[in-house]
Amino acid sequence: MSTHADLLETLRGIVGAANVLTEGDLSAWEMDWRKRERGKALAVVRPGNTDEVAQVVKACAAAKVSMVPQGGNTGMVVGSTPDATGEQVVLSLTRMNKIRTMDGGNLTVTVEAGCILQTLQEACEEAGYLFPLSLAAEGSCTIGGNLGTNAGGTQVVRFGNTRELCLGLEVVTAQGEVWNGLTGLRKDNTGYDLRHLFIGSEGTLGVITAAVMKLYPLPAAQLTALCAVPSLDAAVELLGLAHKTLSSGLTGFEVMGQFALSLVVKHFPQQRVPFHETSPYCVVLEHSDNVSESRAREQLERLLEAALEQGCATDAVVAENITQARALWHIRESIPLAQAQEGLNIKHDISIAVSRIPAFVQETDAALAQAFPGARLVNYGHLGDGNLHYNVQAPADTDAEAFLRDQEKPINALVYAAVDRYNGSISAEHGIGSLKRDKLAEHKSPVALALMRDIKKALDPHNLMNPGRVVNL
Amino acid sequence: MSTHADLLETLRGIVGAANVLTEGDLSAWEMDWRKRERGKALAVVRPGNTDEVAQVVKACAAAKVSMVPQGGNTGMVVGSTPDATGEQVVLSLTRMNKIRTMDGGNLTVTVEAGCILQTLQEACEEAGYLFPLSLAAEGSCTIGGNLGTNAGGTQVVRFGNTRELCLGLEVVTAQGEVWNGLTGLRKDNTGYDLRHLFIGSEGTLGVITAAVMKLYPLPAAQLTALCAVPSLDAAVELLGLAHKTLSSGLTGFEVMGQFALSLVVKHFPQQRVPFHETSPYCVVLEHSDNVSESRAREQLERLLEAALEQGCATDAVVAENITQARALWHIRESIPLAQAQEGLNIKHDISIAVSRIPAFVQETDAALAQAFPGARLVNYGHLGDGNLHYNVQAPADTDAEAFLRDQEKPINALVYAAVDRYNGSISAEHGIGSLKRDKLAEHKSPVALALMRDIKKALDPHNLMNPGRVVNL
Numbered sequence: 001m002s003t004h005a006d007l008l009e010t011l012r013g014i015v016g017a018a019n020v021l022t023e024g025d026l027s028a029w030e031m032d033w034r035k036r037e038r039g040k041a042l043a044v045v046r047p048g049n050t051d052e053v054a055q056v057v058k059a060c061a062a063a064k065v066s067m068v069p070q071g072g073n074t075g076m077v078v079g080s081t082p083d084a085t086g087e088q089v090v091l092s093l094t095r096m097n098k099i100r101t102m103d104g105g106n107l108t109v110t111v112e113a114g115c116i117l118q119t120l121q122e123a124c125e126e127a128g129y130l131f132p133l134s135l136a137a138e139g140s141c142t143i144g145g146n147l148g149t150n151a152g153g154t155q156v157v158r159f160g161n162t163r164e165l166c167l168g169l170e171v172v173t174a175q176g177e178v179w180n181g182l183t184g185l186r187k188d189n190t191g192y193d194l195r196h197l198f199i200g201s202e203g204t205l206g207v208i209t210a211a212v213m214k215l216y217p218l219p220a221a222q223l224t225a226l227c228a229v230p231s232l233d234a235a236v237e238l239l240g241l242a243h244k245t246l247s248s249g250l251t252g253f254e255v256m257g258q259f260a261l262s263l264v265v266k267h268f269p270q271q272r273v274p275f276h277e278t279s280p281y282c283v284v285l286e287h288s289d290n291v292s293e294s295r296a297r298e299q300l301e302r303l304l305e306a307a308l309e310q311g312c313a314t315d316a317v318v319a320e321n322i323t324q325a326r327a328l329w330h331i332r333e334s335i336p337l338a339q340a341q342e343g344l345n346i347k348h349d350i351s352i353a354v355s356r357i358p359a360f361v362q363e364t365d366a367a368l369a370q371a372f373p374g375a376r377l378v379n380y381g382h383l384g385d386g387n388l389h390y391n392v393q394a395p396a397d398t399d400a401e402a403f404l405r406d407q408e409k410p411i412n413a414l415v416y417a418a419v420d421r422y423n424g425s426i427s428a429e430h431g432i433g434s435l436k437r438d439k440l441a442e443h444k445s446p447v448a449l450a451l452m453r454d455i456k457k458a459l460d461p462h463n464l465m466n467p468g469r470v471v472n473l
Numbered sequence: 474m475s476t477h478a479d480l481l482e483t484l485r486g487i488v489g490a491a492n493v494l495t496e497g498d499l500s501a502w503e504m505d506w507r508k509r510e511r512g513k514a515l516a517v518v519r520p521g522n523t524d525e526v527a528q529v530v531k532a533c534a535a536a537k538v539s540m541v542p543q544g545g546n547t548g549m550v551v552g553s554t555p556d557a558t559g560e561q562v563v564l565s566l567t568r569m570n571k572i573r574t575m576d577g578g579n580l581t582v583t584v585e586a587g588c589i590l591q592t593l594q595e596a597c598e599e600a601g602y603l604f605p606l607s608l609a610a611e612g613s614c615t616i617g618g619n620l621g622t623n624a625g626g627t628q629v630v631r632f633g634n635t636r637e638l639c640l641g642l643e644v645v646t647a648q649g650e651v652w653n654g655l656t657g658l659r660k661d662n663t664g665y666d667l668r669h670l671f672i673g674s675e676g677t678l679g680v681i682t683a684a685v686m687k688l689y690p691l692p693a694a695q696l697t698a699l700c701a702v703p704s705l706d707a708a709v710e711l712l713g714l715a716h717k718t719l720s721s722g723l724t725g726f727e728v729m730g731q732f733a734l735s736l737v738v739k740h741f742p743q744q745r746v747p748f749h750e751t752s753p754y755c756v757v758l759e760h761s762d763n764v765s766e767s768r769a770r771e772q773l774e775r776l777l778e779a780a781l782e783q784g785c786a787t788d789a790v791v792a793e794n795i796t797q798a799r800a801l802w803h804i805r806e807s808i809p810l811a812q813a814q815e816g817l818n819i820k821h822d823i824s825i826a827v828s829r830i831p832a833f834v835q836e837t838d839a840a841l842a843q844a845f846p847g848a849r850l851v852n853y854g855h856l857g858d859g860n861l862h863y864n865v866q867a868p869a870d871t872d873a874e875a876f877l878r879d880q881e882k883p884i885n886a887l888v889y890a891a892v893d894r895y896n897g898s899i900s901a902e903h904g905i906g907s908l909k910r911d912k913l914a915e916h917k918s919p920v921a922l923a924l925m926r927d928i929k930k931a932l933d934p935h936n937l938m939n940p941g942r943v944v945n946l
Contacts, residue, residue, distance in 0.1 A: 105709055105828025106859070107716065150662050161660060163669075164637065179920040184826045186858040187634060188898040189623050189673055190905060190917055191943055192925045196669030200662055217717045236578055243580065244690045247763035248721035290720035291772065299764065353657045355578025385659040386579070425661040432663060444663055447652040451932065452665045458931035459924065470664055 004042060004087070007063040011045050011089070014055045019046040019095070029070060029090045032078045033137075036435070039082035041068075044090040050170060050178055050209045053091070057207065058176030060089050066464040067091045069203035071114060071145030074137040076349070079149065079202045079433025079469050091207060093144050099123050100210065107215045108167060108184045113144025113208050120213075129215035132159040132251075136333060144208050150200035152429030154332075157384030158251040158288075159216070161429070163199045170210035171198050174460040184212045197455070202431055203466040205459045221293035222251070223300050224286050224325035227307065228279035228315040229255075232358040235281055235383055237312035239354065242285060245303040249296070252286030253384030254332050260380045263338035263393075264331055273331055274317055283313075283383070284332050335380050339391060344400040345378065346392040346408050350419050351428035354386040361390070364418045368392065371414060372407060387428040390415065416443055432470045441472050477515060477560070480536040484518050484562070487528045492519040492568070502543060502563045505551045506610075509908070512555035514541075517563040523643060523651055523682045526564070530680065531649030533562050539937040540564045542676035544587060544618025547610040549822070552622065552675045552906025552942050564680060566617050573683065575600050580688045581640060581657045586617025586681050593686075602688035605632040605724075609806060617681050623673035625902030627805075630857030631724040631761075632689070634902070636672045643683035644671050647933040657685040670928070675904055676939040678932045694766035695724070696773050697759050697798035700780065701752035701788040702728075705831040708754055708856055710785035712827065715758060718776040722769070725759030726857030727805050733853045736811035736866075737804055746804055747790055756786075756856070757805050808853050812864060817873040818851065819865040819881050823892050824901035827859040834861070837891045841865065844887060845880060860901040863888065889916055905943045914945050 012020045021029075021044040029044045031037070042065065047053045060067050069091045070080040082088040093114040100110040102124070109131065111120055117138040124131040133146060135153030145151070146162045147169070159165060168181040171194075181195060198205055229235045235255050242250045261276035275282050287303075289296035300318060307313035319325035339345050352360050361379065368375055374395030381388040392411050394403035416426050416439065426443050427436055441449065449471070456463075456471045463473060485493045494502075494517040502517045504510070515538065520526045533540050542564045543553040555561040566587040573583040575597070582604065584593055590611040597604040606619060608626030618624070619635045620642070632638060641654045644667075654668060671678055702708045708728050715723045734749035748755050760776075762769035773791060780786035792798035812818050825833050834852065841848055847868030854861040865884050867876035889899050889912065899916050900909055914922065922944070929936075929944045936946060 103826060103828050105713060106826040108826070150666075152660055152662075156660065163666070173920065173924065177920045177923075179918060179924065181918075181921065183896050183898065185824045185898050185901070186827075187625055187629065187824045187855070187860045187901040189625075189900050189902055190898055190909075190913055191921070192674055192678075192928055193623075193636070193669045193672065194921060194924055196666045197928075199666065201665055205665075217720055219720070240578060245763070247690055247692070249763075290718070290722075351658045351660045353576060353579040353581070354659075355576050382660070387660045423656050425656065425658050425663055427662045428658070428660040429662055436663075440663055445652060445654075447646065447650045448654065448664070448667060450650075451646065451652065451667055454931040455665055455670075455928065458927040 003063055007059060007065055008043055010059045011043065011056060014059065015045055015047045015052050019048070029073060029092060030081055032081045033074045034076060037078050037081065039084050040086040041082040041090045042087050044092055046092045046095045048095045050172065053172045053207055053209050054176045054178050056091060057172050061174065061176060061462065061464055064462065064464070065089055066467050068466050069093065069148065069207045071142030071148065072116065072137065072140045074141040075145065075149060075433060076430040077433030077435040079431055080145065083468065093142065093209070096209060102127050103184065104129070106184050108212050109215055110182055110184070110210060110212050111143055112210045113142060115143050117141050117143055117146060124215055125218065128218060130218045131213060131215060133162055133165055143211060147199050147208050147211055148201065148203050149431040152382065152385065152387065154252050154254065154382065156382060157253050158248055163196060165214050166195060166199060166211050167214060168212040169195050169198055169208055172207040172209055174206055174465045182210060182212050202433065202470050204456060204470050205465060217290060219288035220291055221296040222286060222288045223296050224284065224319045224328045225300060225304060226274055226317050226328050227283045227285060227304070227313040228275035229281045229283055229313055230279065232281060232361050234312040235283055236354060236358055237310065238283060238307050239384060241307055241310070241312065242303055245306065246287050246299060249287050249289055249299065251288040252284060254284040255380060255383035256282050256332060256335060257377065257379035259376055260335045260378045261331070263342050263378065264334045267338040267341040268334055271331060271334065272327065275315055279314060284328055335378065339378055339393065342393055344394060344404050346404065346411055348390045348415055349428050349430045350390055350424055350426060351385065351387045352419065352422045352424035354383070356422050357383065357386060357388065360418060360422045364415060367414055367418065368411070372411060434469055437468070437470065437472060476536055480532060480538055481516055483532045484516065484529060487532065488518055488520045488525050492521070502546060502565060503554055505554045506547045507549060510551050510554065512557050513559040514555040514563045515560050517565055519565045519568045521568045523645065526645045526680055526682050527649045527651050529564060530645050534647065534649060534935065534937055537935065537937070538562055539940050541939050542566065542621065542680045544615030544621065545589065545610065545613045547614040548618065548622060548906060549903040550906030550908040552904055553618065556941065566615065566682070569682060572596050576657065577602070579657050581685050582688055583655055583657070583683060583685050584616055585683045587615050590614050590616055590619060597688055598691065601691060603691045604686060604688060606635055606638055616684060616686070620672050620681050620684055621674065621676050622904040625855065625858065625860065627725050627727065627855065629855060630726050631721055636669060638687050639668060639672060639684050640687060641685040642668050642671055642681055645680040645682055647679055647938045655683060655685050675906065675943050677929060677943050678938060690763060692761035693763055694769040695759060695761045696769050697757065697792045697801045698773060698777060699747055699790050699801045700756045700758060700777070700786040701748035702754045702756055702785060703752065703787055705754060705834050707785040708756055709827060709831060710783065711756060711780050712857060714780055714783070714785065715776055718779065719760050719772060722760050722762055722772065724761040725757060727757040728853060728856035729755050729805060729808065730850065730852035732849055733808045733851045736815050736851065737807045740811040740814040741807055744804060744807065745800065748788055752787065757801055808851065812851055812866065815866055817867060817877050819877060819884055821863045821888055822901050822903045823863055823897055823899060824858065824860045825892065825895045825897035827856070829895050830856065830859060830861065833891060833895045837888060840887055840891065841884070845884060907942055910941070910943065910945060
């Protein structure tokens with residue numbers, strides 16, 4: 001144990017004693033967001049700048065102590081909390097929260113990993129720019145965590161995932177070296193793309209300490225519509241029509257199944273949820289325009305008229321103002337909360353080629369209904385990106401805990417086998433962490449897994465960066 | 474030599490004798506596009522499908538013979554031709570040229586590596602979709618080569634580089650295993666992003682055999698304008714205004730210096746080149762709209778009026794029809810040809826943060842004029858992406874060959890030192906190949922280079938995939 005004591009002393013020397021937490025309630029760092037696992041850290045270390053991160057990594061590496069990089073700790077797959085050994089250092093980046101520079105002429109912002117996503121969004125908007133990444137945890141997640149997990153959210157249909165918004169990184173490697181890739185270049189073909197290797201690697205290859213992110217001009221108008229659609233086939237047809245009619249003005253396209261909406265109505269009766277009684281699916285559709293609200297409205301109405309005429313929408317409402325638009329989005333955002341109110345449930349975060357989603361859902365709905373009578377399907381998500389949160393709620397009036405205990409594994413197996421048949425992904429936007437690590441080994445190509453292991457061993461040969469996450473060595 | 478003979482026999486068995494070329498004029502495969510280097514291949518092997526590629530790679534690996542993957546062989550940096558030893562196999566992908574599937578509902582096309590870019594563009598357009606990658610060599614380059622080098626071109630300001638257009642790859646690894654990543658998913662967070670690692674790796678980590686590429690709706694209208702701008706500062710100001718006014722409708726933004734234009738006028742006198750006598754720079758600007766030509770024209774005119782009023786443009790013409798639009802683009806496309814007509818010259822393919830380009834050019838122009846009196850600067854390129862082809866033509870009426878022999882190195886050194894000071898890239902879109910490999914070692918961060926070497930050694934431990942390109946081991 002004297003090694004650990006020595007290391008703690010060294011760490012205190014680097015970041016200051018106040019930033020090496022070992023006592024008191026550390027659950028904010030040790031417990032994962034969904035409260036599935038509680039770990040125990042040797043210490044929570046909170047460096048204040050990149051040089052301190054590098055020194056901390058070097059010190060931990062010298063002591064052969066593994067590190068768990070952590071941002072807002074809002075991940076969904078148990079990827080940023082320590083294991084139960086009490087021998088891992090949590091490397092919390094939240095003190096590194098500065099927006100370093102904003103470059104309007106280059107349409108970029110350079111930001112430290114610990115900056116809260118919403119803080120970044122607001123600073124950009126204040127400067128007259130849009131930073132489009134938007135997701136449920138934006139009030140607490142950090143941009144470093146978004147990058148580490150390649151977070152998705154609700155604007156992906158137009159702006160891509162976090163990876164597509166990043167032009168460069170600053171990374172502390174597993175050896176404690178600093179790679180400064182903060183050039184802000186839109187084109188740079190000088191060798192392997194290290195940026196994309198670190199993005200989405202969940203802290204297993206190094207620590208992202210800062211990034212250059214893309215900015216966009218603020219839209220002049222943003223309109224939201226809710227459409228009743230008679231089927232998922234119709235929803236996909238509506239999506240194609242929206243791409244064609246709105247082009248890059250299509251900035252959001254979310255689908256919600258009837259049962260998902262009924263849970264919102266049940267648990268949040270103050271919310272007005274149009275069409276939920278009559279329509280098997282509804283779509284929240286957002287249209288942004290860089291010129292004017294009238295131009296945006298004209299184009300959106302053109303889309304909805306065509307959709308009603310073609311029959312891929314049976315009804316639609318367009319928000320008349322921001323309050324109404326927020327209310328429509330709020331329905332969508334309330335689904336996970338309504339699910340939680342309803343009780344324990346099994347979550348999936350899957351993606352399939354958009355065109356194949358209707359067949360996938362029809363087939364898998366039927367298979368689940370047959371194998372697990374009474375199980376209730378809460379199907380919703382980012383249809384524009386082919387990403388469904390295809391969740392399963394225990395049968396009504398049963399012991400949900402017992403249902404999950406007995407049926408979570410076989411239900412996962414059924415759903416993921418269907419995902420495999422459809423050439424899809426078992427983790428579209430949440431990542432792997434430790435929750436899905438073993439599942440990954442079952443569902444990913446052995447060739448891809450071997451490549452991943454080779455990369456991990458090459459960049460982190462002593463397996464000290466977030467070990468046990470993403471790859472099985 | 475019996476090993477080589479055995480290998481050739483094995484290769485004939487895999488791809489058929491007609492597809493193992495060892496005799497006759499192989500210069501199309503052995504000489505690089507810019508005719509800078511002529512190599513000698515052990516054989517040019519032309520597999521017809523992915524399985525044959527895998528078998529060829531396995532056979533070469535077993536014989537410890539290195540491979541040079543090649544597409545249309547139109548690269549600019551000597552990256553796809555064999556060395557002079559006569560011991561490398563050129564792995565030509567051009568027989569694998571099928572468009573496998575087009576999925577309108579998913580907005581994707583799955584295409585084999587050897588498909589000519591223009592063939593792909595045309596097939597997509599015929600099916601009602603836009604595949605936006607567009608560059609000078611599109612009539613002969615292949616999509617596999619575009620991916621291997623992460624090609625840029627003229628639509629990057631809107632659609633990104635080749636990398637941003639790719640959703641998945643099929644790759645034969647250095648071990649001859651097939652990784653099938655052709656899922657066509659827009660979101661997939663199941664581990665390290667292998668796709669982006671292979672894209673831009675110039676065949677040094679494996680062989681890209683097929684890819685899923687993004688499609689977009691065809692625009693309803695595309696308008697081209699030529700603007701006279703009083704300075705590069707003004708050009709950057711115009712770019713910002715164009716981003717704001719046109720948003721994603723800005724699909725092209727190219728800058729051309731006065732001397733570059735004068736070469737076009739001199740060597741192609743039949744071309745009409747507005748403003749070249751009076752304006753230090755001109756900009757070709759393209760605006761696409763998904764609704765109508767009248768809407769596009771209204772918005773473009775709004776932009777140009779504002780630019781004239783602000784003074785960031787001093788004059789402008791808008792093409793009235795496709796013929797006129799092509800003529801304006803043709804001016805831009807003629808610059809490299811006019812340069813070649815004018816004589817030998819030194820090419821640079823650099824990128825800098827857009828906002829810093831005016832200062833970079835002012836400083837570097839002055840330094841070059843002082844150090845190399847009479848040297849003529851042919852400055853043009855993709856300003857929308859911060860990418861300049863900042864070329865240097867020998868002084869008029871001098872021996873250009875002698876100038877290049879004596880001055881190419883010191884001129885490169887001056888320009889690249891300035892690029893370093895401005896945190897830029899010495900290869901924005903052309904890649905490294907062998908031409909810039911040693912330069913890379915001088916200008917890239919040692920930490921990044923070490924990471925690249927670690928990755929190369931991990932994925933290609935026997936250094937058989939395009940050895941000597943990109944990374945110095």
